[in-house]
Amino acid sequence: MPTQLLEAMQKAIREVNKWPEKAVQLFHHNDSDGLTSGAILTCAFERKGFEVRRLCLEKPYPAVLKKVFEQEGKLIVFTDFAGRIAPLISELNSGKNLTLILDHHKANPSTDPMVYNLDPELFGLKGDLDITASTTCYLFAKTMDPANRDLAYIATIGAVGDQFFLDGRLATQNREVALETQRQGLLEIKEHDRGEDYILLTPKGPMPCDELGFYLDTLGAAGYYQNGPDMGIKVCLEGRTPESDQMLEKLRDIQTGIFEDQIKRIRQGEIKHTEHLQWFHVQERFDPMGVKMIGAFCDMYKETEGFDSHKYIAGFQVIPNKIPGFGPITFDEVKISMRAPVFVEEEIRVGRMPGLDTFLPEATGNLGGFSDACHSLTAATTLAIGKEEALIAEMEKILGR
Ligand SMILES: [Mn+2]
Numbered sequence: 001m002p003t004q005l006l007e008a009m010q011k012a013i014r015e016v017n018k019w020p021e022k023a024v025q026l027f028h029h030n031d032s033d034g035l036t037s038g039a040i041l042t043c044a045f046e047r048k049g050f051e052v053r054r055l056c057l058e059k060p061y062p063a064v065l066k067k068v069f070e071q072e073g074k075l076i077v078f079t080d081f082a083g084r085i086a087p088l089i090s091e092l093n094s095g096k097n098l099t100l101i102l103d104h105h106k107a108n109p110s111t112d113p114m115v116y117n118l119d120p121e122l123f124g125l126k127g128d129l130d131i132t133a134s135t136t137c138y139l140f141a142k143t144m145d146p147a148n149r150d151l152a153y154i155a156t157i158g159a160v161g162d163q164f165f166l167d168g169r170l171a172t173q174n175r176e177v178a179l180e181t182q183r184q185g186l187l188e189i190k191e192h193d194r195g196e197d198y199i200l201l202t203p204k205g206p207m208p209c210d211e212l213g214f215y216l217d218t219l220g221a222a223g224y225y226q227n228g229p230d231m232g233i234k235v236c237l238e239g240r241t242p243e244s245d246q247m248l249e250k251l252r253d254i255q256t257g258i259f260e261d262q263i264k265r266i267r268q269g270e271i272k273h274t275e276h277l278q279w280f281h282v283q284e285r286f287d288p289m290g291v292k293m294i295g296a297f298c299d300m301y302k303e304t305e306g307f308d309s310h311k312y313i314a315g316f317q318v319i320p321n322k323i324p325g326f327g328p329i330t331f332d333e334v335k336i337s338m339r340a341p342v343f344v345e346e347e348i349r350v351g352r353m354p355g356l357d358t359f360l361p362e363a364t365g366n367l368g369g370f371s372d373a374c375h376s377l378t379a380a381t382t383l384a385i386g387k388e389e390a391l392i393a394e395m396e397k398i399l400g401r
Pocket residue numbers: 033034080104132133162
């Protein structure tokens with residue numbers, strides 16, 4: 001780990017140790033990386049004697065943040081999101097709470113000394129290759145107490161789940177965590193001609209990490225409004241159960257039905273093309289699944305036959321006006337998810353087309369929307385209902401420059 005990141009973590013941990021209230025509010029993302037991050041931090045803080053109040057968010061929405069930062073004197077932790085919006089969080093916090101950010105998305109430095117942005121992107125690491133949030137949380141937990149080394153297996157699940165591979169292998173810090181898990185006798189790394197497979201050796205038998213990552217993704221995303229994240233955290237810490245398998249099966253059925261219907265609609269012409277983009281809108285038809293599913297749908301759809309891989313793909317989904325466990329909240333917003341199909345991905349990698357993390361946040365910002373977690377090949381932002389066409393036009397304007 002870069003020395004400066006280690007030192008920043010040590011400094012934040014000293015503040016945590018001094019904090020009078022032994023309670024932490026932990027906000028984490030709902031994909032496999034976010035759930036494993038949540039599980040690692042829950043365990044690490046509980047071992048330290050903290051009471052952990054966990055809340056799973058699909059995004060750190062400004063409306064949610066405003067309510068969170070009405071508080072004072074709290075210990076607040078964000079993981080697998082918020083790295084980019086550290087300035088906004090700093091402004092909202094303004095010295096009132098001890099706030100930690102353990103993310104790995106593109107990041108901006110904090111402007112409040114009480115907000116510790118420990119996003120490795122600020123310390124020279126690449127969040128879309130070297131290190132996931134789960135590995136960041138693992139390094140934090142291990143810095144807090146070397147006894148947390150036993151949580152390496154959870155970080156490995158998140159690292160594989162986020163799918164950042166180099167030649168089919170986990171890279172840098174993520175690979176270190178896998179190797180550590182292997183040394184602990186909890187992971188088998190199988191070499192093959194296209195890279196490596198990572199197989200978790202659980203008390204209930206071997207389980208490929210990619211399958212487990214997919215399992216958690218479904219619980220957290222398709223099951224977001226149906227207690228899926230709680231079940232996901234339980235699976236990270238205690239393993240799969242018949243109960244979690246049942247929940248998963250039910251969620252997969254719901255997802256399959258909704259996705260098939262959407263494919264049918266697109267085939268019937270419910271998709272629009274502009275010069276660089278192809279886009280569609282699912283309105284509220286993805287209920288009761290979470291809004292992460294619009295990204296999952298784009299991922300699936302871009303692999304289907306007849307898909308135009310020369311244009312970026314974008315999907316819109318209306319965000320329900322609720323957050324499980326948070327109380328009443330109103331957004332009246334849509335989420336846009338974007339992906340880079342095969343051809344576009346290559347063009348981005350060689351620098352002939354801009355990454356999604358450039359023009360999508362810019363266009364969204366121009367229309368008063370909100371960006372947090374954007375990578376070059378996958379990105380999502382939110383904006384007011386009714387501004388969808390304007391956003392597409394704004395992106396075309398930027399891409400045409
Ligand atoms: Mn992540």
